Amino acid sequence: MVDTTQMGTPPRKTSLTHSSAQVARRKRKDVVLQGFGIAAILIAFSVLFILVASLVRTGYTAFVQTHVTLEVFVDPGEISEEGLPRGGFRDVLTAALLENLPEADPDEDARAVRNILSNGAQFDLRDRVVADPSLIGQTITLTAPVSDPFDQLNKGGVNRETPEDQRRVNNQEVAWFDTLAEAGLISTPFNIGLFTHADSRFPELAGLKGAIVGSFWALLTCFVISFPIGIGAAIYLEEFAPRNRMSDFIEVNINNLAAVPSVVFGLLALAVFLNWFGLPRSAPFVGGMTLALMTMPTIIIATRAALKAVPPSIREAALGVGASKQQVVFGHVLPLAMPGILTGTIIGLAQALGETAPLLLIGMNAFITSAASSPFDASTALPTQIFIWADSPERGFVSRTSAAILVLLGFLVTMNAIAIYLRNKFERRW
């Protein structure tokens, strides 16, 4: 009941246009808080910008590759049909180079001239001739990568002003290269090999195919294992498990599991999968199982959150028309939670894609020059390939390391973009 109005103190007179001291103080606090927020965002963005910019600066040269185009006479004297796949492919190529370098001595300089070409050029030629032996005796046009020192020379990685004895290419080699360039034989196309070649000792031949394929198999294994198990566990815990000490205990430990450093999972995998079960070393399948151990808690947590977010009114509606618990969960709750589950899964997989430590421990940092054709073949993965290349001294690997990081970041950004897209597309308002 409201009594008569209280007339004790007269109402304070305030003006709307003049802010009192208290209001001014409050306003100042707002401004300061906003300032901190903006500063934090600026710092975060500039760090990100510096990271990407430095990667692009060192990595962009790896996305193109210097090639030389030669008219090659497939000399029947060197290469015979019966001898295939053996033959003097290297000598044939050297001869073709010498043809274009009149100043070089065919006898004395043959070795040095040969080194202009990548070691892989002879195999390119061999593959072509093996595929079509009728080429023997003909003159064919071959575009082949040059070796790393000349690639660097072309891309500006070698300073011509530095004294000759401190340079990786001597004056004579520079002159030869310039001759080839003047003849219009040097080209710098997009480096397809970066994506179609596996690893190699020669930086100009090394590519990411093996790593990408390895990461693909590992992620596929990880998904196939962690998605059903993670969702199953989450559904059971969230919808069916009785709430008691046991389920609390499990819940706490799932959260703990999500916080375990990945190297520990690697050690576990080494001990259990490799030493105990005797699974193959370096195999993406084992890598995927290891990553699944880490992804599973993420998926369980994301799934439970998504299931919890489904409004209880939907469950009541379904129960109210006589749906069984299982019909409610699988017919109504799970479909509504799916976008959230998928988002969580993709983010979990993106984490797994960048995970390095556990893969190092199970030997996925081996030097492997062919892409895995099954998840059980030895392979590298993107992050371990970066690790290997970062350890290699050649200049060509420095830019390739940055390029590989950019490729990895590209995959991660794509996956996160898909997750955000899914979340927005299926976002529901109740």
Place this chain on the structure above:
Amino acid sequence: MNDMRLTERNMTDQKIKMQARGVDVFYGDTQAIKTVDVDIQDKTVTAFIGPSGCGKSTFLRCLNRMNDTIDVCRVTGDIRLDEEDIYDPRVDPVQLRAKVGMVFQKPNPFPKSIYDNVAYGPRIHGLATNKAELDEIVEKSLRRAAIWDEAKDRLDQPGTGLSGGQQQRLCIARAVATNPEVLLMDEPCSALDPIATAQVEELIDELRERFSVVIVTHSMQQAARVSQKTAFFHLGELVEFGETSQIFTNPQDTRTESYITGRIG
């Protein structure tokens, strides 16, 4: 209050559809319902009224065992549907809820098409053997819920796209589609405007010809308009239960009188 209708309404004594005896409900240690005895007659609208928090919803949810889904909730006592104990361990709550349908306070259509909303119950209970039969059930239910005209051209559109009042009628259609014997409604009109409310009330009156309806309401006028029996709850107790006309014109308990004249609650 429509006293004309109230007084001229004559009670044909229907057989008892649901019977509650000595029902206690506990949430953990707190008792929400204290020894309640109620008879729900067939083909009758029974209204539950009472101040907020007195246990109307709790008791209503005992009648189709919706309280089973709340972990801390414990129900004791005896509730029978057609002489059968619904809390018998052999009873499957799923089958019970097919017979005792429910409409909730907030319209809660599935985020599916209007058609699928209504067809869901018949589908899971196998009430239709083919598409034509199902179509027929859907149409009949939508007609019964007085929403057929608005919905017939947009059956494949999501039920969540309807207005609040239409959604609530869709939910009623969904509940009716399983052919329940008892329909429980927990404040079905609280989210509706007066026009939609009038439509739903009219609907309840029609539904009474087929099954018994139990409705929780905060509106005394609504209780008086639609119900033949009224139960007044207070602090978890059933204070008074009788003919609606008698409760509103001649309450026996002073608490009932205070409540309907607006002095408590």
